[in-house]
Amino acid sequence: MAFTGSGTKEDPWTVSTPPGGSQYQVYRDETADPPALMCQVGSTKLSYQLRCIDDLHEMLKGYGDWMPLGNADEQKPAAPGTVEAWARADDNPVGGWYGLKKGFRGRFANYVPPVLEALGLAEVEHNARNNRMRAI
Structure with a gap:
């Protein structure tokens, strides 16, 4: 995908x-505390x-x-075994949510995977629904 x-x-x-x-x-x-990936949607x-x-x-x-993306808003549960579930899990490297602003912590699987794709770190599917990603 072009960027x-x-x-x-x-x-x-x-x-x-x-x-x-x-x-x-x-x-x-990099100046934020903690350093942040900022998304303007x-x-x-x-x-x-x-x-x-x-x-x-x-x-x-x-x-x-x-791995399925499993995109979900913060207020909705993330499907097990998805990127979204991992981004909220107590056993991920940060011990919980990667999202920094309560109420806007979800949708990780919608906004972060395309960044990894743009950086050449992952492949992301681009179907209408049920997309997946994998590392390169």
């Missing part, structure tokens, strides 16, 4: 959700711990196969 930008606040990456229906901007904010701002890029890549490499 533009360099990943800074001044020149964010422009990427698309896995189904390809929406574009959004993403950038690294229309007027909504979401943020995830920046380490999610490396942590997700490592988890996928260890998994060794395609």
Whole structure:
């Protein structure tokens, strides 16, 4: 999937959700505490711990196969065995949510996988529903 930008606040990456229906901007904010991956989706701002890029890549490499994304809002449970469930799990590297702002911590599997794809770290499917990803 094509993307533009360099990943800074001044020149964010422009990427698309896995189904390809929406574009959004993403950038690294190393000055945030903790450092954050900032996502601007229309007027909504979401943020995830920046380490999610490396942590997700490592988890996928260890998994060794395609993993369902399982995108879900924070208020809804994530399906077991999905990227979304991993991003909330007590046994992930941060011991819980990667999302930083309560009420906007979900949707990890919608907004972070395209960043790994843009960085050449993962393959992401682009079907209308039930997409998966795997490490490269």
